[in-house]
Amino acid sequence: MLSSFLCLFLILIALILIKIFLTQWWTPTRLQKLMARQGIKGPCYRLVHGNTKEILNMKNEAISRPKSLTHDLFPLVQPHYQSWVKKYGKVFLQWHGTEPQLVIFEPEFCKEILNNKDRVYMQKDRQGFEKNLVGNGLGAAEGEHWSKLRKIANLAFHGESLKNMIPDMIASAEKMLQRWKNHEGKEIEVYQEFRLLTSDVISRVRLPGISFFKSPDELESQKLEKGIRNCINEIVNKREQKAMSGKEDSWSDFLGLLLKAHRDSNKNQRISVDDLVDECKTFYFAGQETTNTLLGWTVFLLAHHTDWQEEARKEVLQLFGKETPNPDGIAELKTV
Template sequence: MSALMKLVILVPCCFFLVALIKFLYNYLWTPLRIQHMMNSQGIKGPPYRFIHGNNNQVTRMKVEASTKPMSLTRHDIFPRVQPHVHSWLNTYGKNYLSWNGVQAELVISEPELVREVLKNSKKAFLKPKPTLLGSKLLGKGLVMVEGENWVKQRKLANFAFHGQSLKQNMIPEVVASVETMLERWKGQEEKEMEVYQEFRLLTAEVISRTAFGSSYLEGEKIFTMLDKLSILVIRDIFKTRIPFISKLWKTADLVESEQLQKGIQDCVMEIIMKREDKDLVDECKTFYLAGQGNVNSLLGWTVLLLSIHGDWQEKARREVFEMFGNQNPHPEGIAKLKTMSMIMNETLRLYGPSNGLYRRVGREVQLEKLVLPANIHLVALNIALHNDPQLWGDDVHLFKPERFAQGIAKATNHNAAAFFPFGLGTRSCVGMTFATTEAKIALSMILQRYTMTLSPAYVHKPVLLITYKPQHGIQVIFEALHKDA
């Protein structure tokens, strides 16, 4: 055999051998090394499975949980919406190691450890790199960026949601949008109404008017496409990515996500060009997704709980009439709605947005009790802490707004990591005040006009789609307080 022929055979073999070694290093050696390292520090968890990690287990547990009925006497949604996390926390303790494919994830639910990570000032904890589909949802918006880009965008967002901006620009637009919704409700008294969809229209209208000076009709396509893209992203999270093969061809979900991404960008750019502003498309998508989805969820679950608990509905109504009478809410009064704040905080604890602490360890870091390897992901889901009986008591799954009668600090025993529906630390939700203000205005104006009872047709099935949503909507029957309501 000639030297040239030997070379032709040897070179591909060398490339194959190098690729095989790299593959085994990334998909076998590294996961087993991390697993051994964490086990030696007392951190256990479901064992790593070659390539798939724990994804098959997660999928099976989610399917099983989705078939189980739920009652409304106890608001214990954790085993249903995050069954794998709930099960493994009970099996392995408050901190455990699991595997999203080849990616190691350290799930933490000790408040002290969560706080230690958030207080770390050495820039060792970074935002995780999004999946390919995830990057199409938020791109380089405020949620995803790091460093100087984040500082710059955060300053702009802080200015947009400043107190004076809320009073002068946003609150009047919210009131006008709620009036439009209530006008649409006239004539529907004592009939079943699907309020989750109604609040979807309301919050879409509000974010369109306040952020872009447009109407819901202009933003309707954007919301529809964002909803579809969100479903694709959630579906993609626990899919196993086969190395090499996944880079050679596009899945049907990826193709659809690219089409949705282009459609969203075109629609947003059209609105931006009408205003002649230099807004960023990815930032606009963030406003649409968070500004609409989080408030929609908060309003829907609050109305559900008030429809069940008539005593708290009456307490909230009395407070609203004492503060505003029959007039529209005003900024000074909104800030003084103590009972409403208690009710909303308890709603956020039980059915809050699925925010949490998601960080990637940029380099090996020494914490007080643990040494964390580089590139491991840290996950602290607020649903785990919000449903912890050691933090909230044996009645943790009951709706009891009186927990917050003396404020959040007293309710959490001054433990900030025990309650963080809008995130914690410097990267907490910049629109938190706007979201709660919008919800208070809408609830106040509804309570001024109607009493609410839950329809017998309602089926309680919360599902996780970016936020926790009712799978079959929320059906409520409204009865007018006054004939001219």
Template sequence: MPQLTLLSAEYKHWLDGRVIPIVIALLPNFGNTEKEKGGETIMGPLAILVCFSCPILVLGLLAFLNKTLRKPILRQREFNARGIRGPPYKFLFGNAREIQKMKTAAAAKPMSNLSHEIRTRLEPHLATWTEAYGKNFVFWMGPEPILVVTEPELVKVVGNDAEKVYQKLESEGYIKKLFGDGLVTSRGEKWAKMRKLVNHAFQGDSLKSMVPAMVASTQVMLQRWEDHVGEEIEVFEEFSLFTAEVISRTAFGSSYFQGKLVFEGITKLLHLATKNAFNIQIPGFKVYKSKDEIEAEKLEQQIRDVIIAMVTKREEMVTNGDLDSCGSDFLGLLVKARYEDDESKRISVDDVVDECKTFYLTGHETCNILLTWAMLLLSIHTDWQEEARKEVMTHFGSRTPDADGIMKLKTVRN
């Protein structure tokens, strides 16, 4: 029978406002690692290791249970007390698995009719829970609650948020790799500085200067379509290529081809982010990187390398300190901001990288979906299609559209 050594220790650990005493007792003498010396018992290395590791493991387990069990339960009670209900929290994964099942089931069914009411297909969990729990409800992504607010008055309160109560969440994982610390994810003074800078790219004169590039890209697409007259065309893919080309031309100008490389990398990274959107990481148990995470890190670095190469090339174009030679496109605007005399307005190369990625992500997906949906609606409502065509032909005829003429198109613009 192994000799038992009685050890007693109290480890105090501040965990969410509570002191937790831990007593380790009756630690066995593993493999006779203790030696007798002068009537005293001396612990061997293994016993010492176990002695010190046990409290750490216990504390780690308690912290894990606190994050994944105790806190979510307390938070759910608080929400319920305030009249905000929702699907019950499920240990560790929250409602992530339910959401995945709902989305898979919705996507497997063909659309019975074409209409604007597509929420039940795209976001079936939100549609289901809105009906079950009301306009405002809470669901769980892992141990973190997601509060959904659709009541107009409350949305207005959140939107105005003069006291900055509703802060952006810290981005991490794939979202961090996609946006970095760009305009979408940044906060406070940095957000204000970048917002002011980026706004210049979307002022009237700047947008007018982009029209020729947009027209050129449109002509390339239409010419490609002429080779498929009488055949079906996958317009979503076509508009994806089109918007990527427009953004590459307008954002990167002379660096157009490198811009396309950035787009390809971001597209792959976005695919990985979407694929892993509902994968919940177990807190404290991340001991290895998945294949997708390794691939995402490689893509992030490749995108960064391409953008930095473009920035370096633009900087080399600067002659005699004339920053205007950087160009007037979006990249040129960012490069100029790197050399601002006012330090408070100056940005770093990391800021340039993050804003370029953000420009692509926010511009490409939104425009692509908008154009595809507009094409679908015009196909359904042929009267709108005829009216829009008549207006365009009246104003332009066989002429190439320009910025001033586009501003006169009431039907198309509305």
């Protein structure tokens, strides 16, 4: 009995060692050689961590160097790419642990991948924290599921729909500027201010759940996801009740279109509650974070290049004077 158990134990150990050998060494080195034969080289694969240690060391070294105001930020934020493009060319192979990553800087190749007409380039499966937070919205969807969600988004965010949102955007901006008047002569943290602005805009145009969102650093992702889902479901239910009672007849905004798709009589066009929730999460995180970052960066550049700041101010005053901007006038802002 003991000898049989020992034999099974040794076989199990042997299988584990073989698996470790295959995943940690044989498969990565074999793949690296195959790619090299096709002319695609890159930094050498290292056991367990791949190239992650090299990348981290290069980033730490770049961050430690003295910095000045410059547009040449690429060597600072992605020093490994800067170094490896010079060394291996515009297409090279790097390793995230045992996962191979093909890095492409060749514009024509990038264009082909992004067009993806034949749908041969699949979305990367989100795992763990990212999946809990963003779900399976438009950014992660594939095939027919992607087509349904893309159609809804196109309807909600075409030109005329965006024009209808301008009064809400202006109201949020005026609210922010009023707050700034109380800080006259004082330093303002514009990134945080624009985070408040973009959250306020999204809440005015009725993307749900905004007041609930907290920093991912504050809560574990599973608890956060559950809270987000409950919050969105509550707002969806209230919205449906209003629509059914005739108190609200607008189904043209993003949430309204998602609800219509959820209730669609055509089963092939219908989306699930999970789809609805995931789309709300996707557009909040993708829209709010990217927009407030862009606004913060724009203000930084205008502060750095005061000649452009003056040109932009002059153009706005010429077109609007002291009037509130309007959609037709905004289209004429060439410098801005």
